[in-house]
Amino acid sequence: MYEGPIQDLIDELARLPGVGPKSAQRLAFWLVKAPADDARRLAQAIVQAKERIFFCRECGNVAEGDICRVCKDESRDRTLICVVEEPKDAATIEKASLIKGRFHILGGAISPLDGIGPDDLRVQELLDRVERDHVIEVILATNPNLEGNATAMYVAAMLKPLGVKVTRLASGLPVGGDLEYADEVTLSQALEGRREM
Amino acid sequence: MYEGPIQDLIDELARLPGVGPKSAQRLAFWLVKAPADDARRLAQAIVQAKERIFFCRECGNVAEGDICRVCKDESRDRTLICVVEEPKDAATIEKASLIKGRFHILGGAISPLDGIGPDDLRVQELLDRVERDHVIEVILATNPNLEGNATAMYVAAMLKPLGVKVTRLASGLPVGGDLEYADEVTLSQALEGRREM
Numbered sequence: 001m002y003e004g005p006i007q008d009l010i011d012e013l014a015r016l017p018g019v020g021p022k023s024a025q026r027l028a029f030w031l032v033k034a035p036a037d038d039a040r041r042l043a044q045a046i047v048q049a050k051e052r053i054f055f056c057r058e059c060g061n062v063a064e065g066d067i068c069r070v071c072k073d074e075s076r077d078r079t080l081i082c083v084v085e086e087p088k089d090a091a092t093i094e095k096a097s098l099i100k101g102r103f104h105i106l107g108g109a110i111s112p113l114d115g116i117g118p119d120d121l122r123v124q125e126l127l128d129r130v131e132r133d134h135v136i137e138v139i140l141a142t143n144p145n146l147e148g149n150a151t152a153m154y155v156a157a158m159l160k161p162l163g164v165k166v167t168r169l170a171s172g173l174p175v176g177g178d179l180e181y182a183d184e185v186t187l188s189q190a191l192e193g194r195r196e197m
Numbered sequence: 198m199y200e201g202p203i204q205d206l207i208d209e210l211a212r213l214p215g216v217g218p219k220s221a222q223r224l225a226f227w228l229v230k231a232p233a234d235d236a237r238r239l240a241q242a243i244v245q246a247k248e249r250i251f252f253c254r255e256c257g258n259v260a261e262g263d264i265c266r267v268c269k270d271e272s273r274d275r276t277l278i279c280v281v282e283e284p285k286d287a288a289t290i291e292k293a294s295l296i297k298g299r300f301h302i303l304g305g306a307i308s309p310l311d312g313i314g315p316d317d318l319r320v321q322e323l324l325d326r327v328e329r330d331h332v333i334e335v336i337l338a339t340n341p342n343l344e345g346n347a348t349a350m351y352v353a354a355m356l357k358p359l360g361v362k363v364t365r366l367a368s369g370l371p372v373g374g375d376l377e378y379a380d381e382v383t384l385s386q387a388l389e390g391r392r393e394m
Contacts, residue, residue, distance in 0.1 A: 001291070002259060003266060012242040017224065029285060032250050038212065039246075043241070046237075062199060091199060
């Protein structure tokens with residue numbers, strides 16, 4: 001539809017997740033009009049991210065070297081591991097400074113529909129760490145949805161024989177939320193997990 | 198929040214229009230996980246678009262050289278010019294093969310709130326073309342909104358002294374639409390522009 005380079009750019013942008021042909025067109029024209037420096041910096045950031053980002057050999061998180069910032073930090077408790085699906089989940093928890101221990105990134109959740117089975121996740125690496133570091137507690141912080149729950153159940157079953165304490169993040173009403181708008185499943189979980197005051 | 202290169206990439210992506218911090222994070226992780234070739238091609242397309250895309254000296258559309266495909270094509274009627282706001286508008290009309298003539302891109306619409314006045318648009322270039330090419334008709338295809346209408350009125354006033362025929366795309370009910378959901382302004386325009394059957 002457009003001349004060479006602009007059509008190429010639109011086509012490449014449209015391959016990004018959640019970017020349709022119309023958004024790709026909007027982004028492409030924005031880039032063409034933007035200062036050359038801005039566009040160059042974006043292109044460089046893409047190349048740099050591919051060249052300089054590795055995955056931590058301990059926890060599987062994104063890292064600038066072969067080991068990530070958290071795993072490098074000897075002040076972090078080795079005996080507490082928080083298991084999440086993706087690096088972004090670890091980042092969310094880390095931002096709130098909630099875990100004094102370390103993370104373990106599974107790399108997704110069990111989802112037969114997407115063809116992701118237990119063998120596609122970094123479960124064996126977790127079992128190895130638990131044994132090697134004499135881990136006391138593993139907190140399963142996979143997403144509170146169907147896939148995340150199935151994954152948590154699977155990982156918990158694998159950890160059981162190792163005698164480690166396995167916990168799961170509580171489900172319930174979000175703080176600041178409205179009882180009126182809570183769905184039935186959340187409500188039933190909140191009731192089930194009620195605590196004495 | 199993340200280590201160097203991935204945070205850089207998220208920051209750069211978040212500068213794109215319509216891309217918030219969460220989307221930028223999603224795109225960045227997609228790129229990190231994508232095959233190296235895909236990411237490299239996107240980076241290259243951005244650089245290439247900046248280096249190889251120019252604006253046609255005739256109509257102002259994006260072009261690979263100093264003149265665009267349409268203006269280069271001698272079979273296109275020089276005496277009919279369709280005026281649009283942006284290159285993407287010309288592409289939409291061109292895709293439907295509706296205009297046998299040529300285009301003129303204004304580069305936006307008059308919008309005092311955004312600080313865009315008549316002098317920021319390529320109006321003088323249009324007047325020059327109309328005189329030089331003995332243009333018979335100018336079709337004003339700016340957007341059917343406040344800014345587009347104001348721009349059309351301004352351009353029409355400027356063209357008047359040259360004795361050229363000036364037309365505006367019809368406003369009315371969209372084909373396949375539902376009368377029930379038409380807004381009042383569209384309905385009043387449809388009534389005003391009614392045609393005998």
